[in-house]
Amino acid sequence: MFKRWLGRAPQDRPFPREWAEILDQNVPLARALPEQDQRELERLILAFVDEKTFEGAGGFEVDDEVRVTIAAQACVLLLHRDTEIYPELDTVLVYPSAYVAKTRTYDGPVVIEGDVPRLGESWERGLVVLAWDAVQRGTADVGDGHNVVLHEFAHQLDQEDGVMDGAPALGKRGRYATWARVLGDEFADLVDRVHAGRAADIDPYGATSPPEFFAVVTEMFFEKAVALRARHPELYATLADFYQQDPASFAAAAPRRSAFADD
Numbered sequence: 001m002f003k004r005w006l007g008r009a010p011q012d013r014p015f016p017r018e019w020a021e022i023l024d025q026n027v028p029l030a031r032a033l034p035e036q037d038q039r040e041l042e043r044l045i046l047a048f049v050d051e052k053t054f055e056g057a058g059g060f061e062v063d064d065e066v067r068v069t070i071a072a073q074a075c076v077l078l079l080h081r082d083t084e085i086y087p088e089l090d091t092v093l094v095y096p097s098a099y100v101a102k103t104r105t106y107d108g109p110v111v112i113e114g115d116v117p118r119l120g121e122s123w124e125r126g127l128v129v130l131a132w133d134a135v136q137r138g139t140a141d142v143g144d145g146h147n148v149v150l151h152e153f154a155h156q157l158d159q160e161d162g163v164m165d166g167a168p169a170l171g172k173r174g175r176y177a178t179w180a181r182v183l184g185d186e187f188a189d190l191v192d193r194v195h196a197g198r199a200a201d202i203d204p205y206g207a208t209s210p211p212e213f214f215a216v217v218t219e220m221f222f223e224k225a226v227a228l229r230a231r232h233p234e235l236y237a238t239l240a241d242f243y244q245q246d247p248a249s250f251a252a253a254a255p256r257r258s259a260f261a262d263d
């Protein structure tokens with residue numbers, strides 16, 4: 001379903017009150033959005049939950065809290081953009097707690113996708129795997145720059161053009177040149193810093209590869225928008241052009257809990 005159809009869908013359902021309460025309690029990122037964006041987000045959440053299958057793994061029971069909390073954050077990445085709702089994605093698989101990838105442990109939100117490429121292309125394209133405890137940690141603190149849902153769904157966007165290379169489908173040709181230059185330079189700088197043991201204000205995990213860099217700066221764009229805009233203005237502007245959002249502007253207008261944490 002194309003997003004542009006959502007606005008005029010005759011069967012526009014009201015957003016359930018229970019779901020609104022889940023957003024109130026669990027998803028400060030959604031509640032910090034401008035009013036109009038919150039309405040668009042609600043329509044996206046309804047469609048996402050309709051279209052995608054959520055499955056529990058490892059004995060985990062998926063309920064509306066799980067569905068709405070994950071869908072809300074996934075759909076923040078789609079606001080304002082004329083795009084489909086993760087067309088490659090069929091299933092969100094949720095474990096109760098951190099599943100440690102064999103090849104990698106990561107101090108922060110646990111990144112599960114490390115093993116996924118080895119499970120095959122169809123998994124990579126159709127599936128997102130999340131640990132509910134990591135989702136909760138990433139969701140509760142909206143200013144720490146770590147959010148495993150934003151991270152995994154940035155990878156989904158990256159893959160939509162058929163190749164996971166650190167660049168989502170950008171549309172206009174000129175945007176690719178800007179993307180390659182700005183993100184390429186920032187990625188190279190981060191790699192240099194990490195190898196030299198120097199401090200970096202972007203999560204060093206982003207130095208792993210261009211796709212991880214895109215996922216990590218997406219987390220920062222939404223959770224440390226003000227700091228990212230101040231210290232990496234070109235990177236911020238390039239992401240703002242892609243996401244068609246300016247989270248630093250409304251973060252500044254309505255300061256959120258620890259949104260300005262300056263680490």
Ligand SMILES: [Zn+2]
Pocket residue numbers: 111113151155211212215
């Ligand atoms: Zn990743």
